[in-house]
Amino acid sequence: MVDWSGGNDTGPRPCKDAIWICVVRNGRAESPVYLRNRVLAEEWLANLITGEQHARRRLCIGFDFPFGYPVGFARALAGTDDPLVVWDWFEAHIQDSPKANNRFDLAGEINQRFGGQGPFWTNALKHDIAGLPRTKATYQNPFPDRRAVEHLAKGSFTCWQLAGAGAVGSQVMMGMAVLARLRRRFADQIAVWPFQPLEKPVAFVEIWPSSTVGPAPEGMIKDAWQVQQVALGLARRPAAKLTMQLDIEAPEEGWILGIEQENRTISPPPLRNDCFALPAGIAWTPVDEALDLLRQRLNPVTGEDRQAVVKSMGRVLAEDVVARRSNPPHPNTAVDGYGFAGAFPDGEHVLPLVSGRAAAGAPFDGQVPKGSAIRILTGAVLPQGVDTVILQEDVTAQSDRIAFRGPLKAGANTRKAGEDIVGGDTALKAGRVLTPADLALLSAIGVSEVAVRKPLRVAVISTGDELIEPGAEPALGQIFDANRPMLLAMVDRFGFTPIDMGCVADDREALRAALDQAAQKADVILTSGGASAGDEDHVSSLLTDAGAMQRWRIAVKPGRPLALGMWKNVPVFGLPGNPVAALVCTLVFARPAMKVLAGSEWREPQGYNLPAAFSKRKKPGRREYLRARLRDGQVEAFASEGSGRISGLSWAEGLVELEDGARDIQPGDPVRFIPYDSFGL
CATH class of the missing domain: 3.90.105.10 (Molybdopterin biosynthesis moea protein, domain 2)
Structure with missing residues (x-):
């Protein structure tokens, strides 16, 4: 990464406003390199490219100046929209040496082509230059003041300003000329982003360190710090994120790597239509195997x-x-007290006090001599000459001295810089x-x-002719829809965005329309009812017709049938219609799956082995979940295991999970209790 300069030679001593370069290989940064002028920098870069090519390594070089001008300038100057032709134009017209260059005169000549008062401004020389305003007061620009990316990069500067605080205009002119020569010197070896596909051994990209890098550590030149941190940040950037940030449309103006382009968001690939397919020969699927299959086959679907x-x-x-x-960014004191240097043995000690004090946000400006102490307050940066602090409660203090007893270890009551976390980690x-x-x-x-990931949108649909909304007058055989309010609330508690798609009758076309609407609005669809193989099980039927339906016969009670499929590339979880089974299947299967679809980690619920306050005999062959709650350190189970007893869901505070094998549980035997909290409810 390169921090460029448009000015003259800055001398042999490293300083700001010169050229700084940092190289990172294999995630490790070399010491930043100081280059006093562009002639040295151009040759240094050429040697770097040559060395990396001989080593057969690819190379990305970032420069902190715009690679293009606002729209329209290239055609007006060079007769084409191609920004790389503008590079060649400046290379042909710029006269540059370590001590002098013609950038201000050239800017005046360009301005005179367009009326004499713009687009460039700021003449920093002592003599007047025809066509180049000294300030922006008389400035008139026939082109946009900023590129599209600079409207998004808050705090960035226009490329038309040639001098003054933050100006980059001179860097652009001088930099384009150098990059044009490097492209010619390494013909067909360099690709310039975003103007060209990155299919060459060397990539040139545009960076803006101030957008991503914080203040430099004390004693380090800001530009050196910034190129080091930008290089490290880019080297450590996840491949998927870098791919997204390189997917930019800016063929004339260029773009700053890392600035998100408006209305261009990345979306992960859709799930394969066969992601729910079971291996051949599988009939009944154990719970753990079903969970493993979901974990392996799902990926984030949110942008x-x-x-x-x-x-x-x-x-x-x-x-x-x-x-x-780093946190803390500097060594500091953990207590109110007095600071000094070194350890002190057992016995009495008296130290003179220096005038002043160190406090949080108000550091001591000076050095504490060896054998002296200073008043210091919690959180204060340790002054020079201080590495140990004694509690004020352990000190007798007078205006000019303190007395205390040892022993005291060096470094006592202090915090090291970065002891919590180190910058760059x-x-x-x-x-x-x-x-x-x-x-x-x-x-x-x-x-x-x-x-961050966009919130996962989950559409919830209830199906069945028998269902009506609470508050309506039921006819014979009709029941109120209990599943949808429950599932919508669960989705909300999981941290997702619930979308209520209402209740749909047992009608194929009505359900098809509801699924179509849900697929447009949501990332995941939850249905309840219609997941079996009966005549009115239209969820299963429609998913089968779509060629993306798997009926997982899971060895679980309550639950068993779980329809999993895809509807227009949106995953569908077809839950049982029974409310108890719908809740259990959502908690055990849909919840962790939706976490992965949302971009989060697959997470098993935390269970606790606790003594049972009930008796239960269980046959082998399937996993069972009992509605349960914790009282006086023991787990109580709901009196009835009937899957239609919705009151048991409200009575319970969690589930007891009984393993696949046989169990004969007696009071006091350990059982695994999973609180609703562990599921995110």
């Missing part, structure tokens, strides 16, 4: 966006988050659902915005 950290609670991270700075991994504690961590390491 990505960026969210401010303060608004990201409950969202799923779409990429790893790297600490922008991964703080949180992709797939994590962000918690309030995570928001504190992200803020502490300087992260203000994160890439």
Whole structure:
């Protein structure tokens, strides 16, 4: 990564406003290189490209200046929209040496082609230049002031400004000329993004370090720090994220790598239509095998966006988050007290006090001499000459000295820089659902915005002629729909977005229309009822007709039939119509599957082995789940196992999971109790 300069030679001593380059190989950064002028930098880059080609390594080089001008300028200047022709134009017209160049004069000549007052502005030389305004006061621009990407990159500067704080206009002119020569020198070996496919051994990309890198550590030049951190960040960027960020349409103006393009969001590939297919010969599927198959075959189906950290609670991270700075950023004190250097043996000690103090946010500006102490408050950066702090309660203090007893170890009551997390390390991994504690961590390491998954949208449909809405007057044989309110609430508690698609009668065309609408609105569809093989089981029938239906006969009670399929590339979970079975199948199968579809991690519910307060004999062959609750350290089971007893779901606080084998449970025997909380309810 290269921090460029459009000015003259800055001398042999490393300084800001020169050229800084950092190379990262295999995730490790070399020391930043200082180059005092463009002649040296061009030759250094040429040697780098030659060396990497001889080593048969691919090379990405980022430069911190725009690769193109706002739309219309290229054609007006060079007669074509091709920005690389503009590079060649500047290479032919720029006169550059370490001590002088003609960039201001050339800008004035260009301006005179367009009326004499723009697009370039700021003459920093002592003499006037025809056509080049000294300030923006008389500036008139026949072209857009900014590129499209600069409207998104808050704080970026226009490429028309040639001098002054933050100006990049001179860098563009001088940089384009150098890059044009490098492209000619390494013909057919360099691809320029986003103008060309990255199919060459060397890639040139545009970067903007200030958008991603925090303040430099004390004593390090900002530009050197920034190129190092940008190089490390790019080297560690997940492949999927980098692929998304390279998928940019900006054929004339160019683009800054890492800035999201408006209205261009990445979507993961759809699930294969056969992702639910069972291996040949499988009839009854054990619960653990069914869960393993789901875990292996599912992938995220949600797109990505960026969210401010303060608004990201409950969202799923779409990429790893790297600490922008260490926490703590500097060595500091953990207590109120007095600071000094070194350890002290057993016995009495008296130290003189220096004037002043160190406090959080108000560091001491000076050095504490050896053998002296300073007043220091919790959180304060340790002054120079201080590495140990003694509690104020252990000190007798006067205006000019303190007395205390040893022993005291060196480093006592202090915190090292980065002892929590080191800048550049991964703080949180992709797939994590962000918690309030995570928001504190992200803020502490300087992260203000994160890439997150869009919330998973889950459509819920109830099916059956017998169902009516609560509050309606039931006819003979009709019942109120209990599943849909329950499932919508469960979806919401899981952190997803519920979409109520209503209740659909046992009519194929009505159900087909409902599934069509749900597929347009949602990422996942949950249906209840119609998942078996009866005459009115239209969910199974329609999914079968679509060529994407699998009826998993799972060895589980309650539940068993679970229809899994695809409707217009949207996964469908066909749940049993019985409310108890619908809840159990949702918790055991649909919940972890939807977590993966949402971009999160597959997570088993946390269960606890606790003594039973009930008796139960169970035959081998299938997994059973009992409605249960915890009282006085023992697990009570609901009196009836009837799957129509909805009151048992409300009575319960979780489920007892009974393994596939036979059990003869007596009071006091251990059973696995899984609280509803462990399922996310």
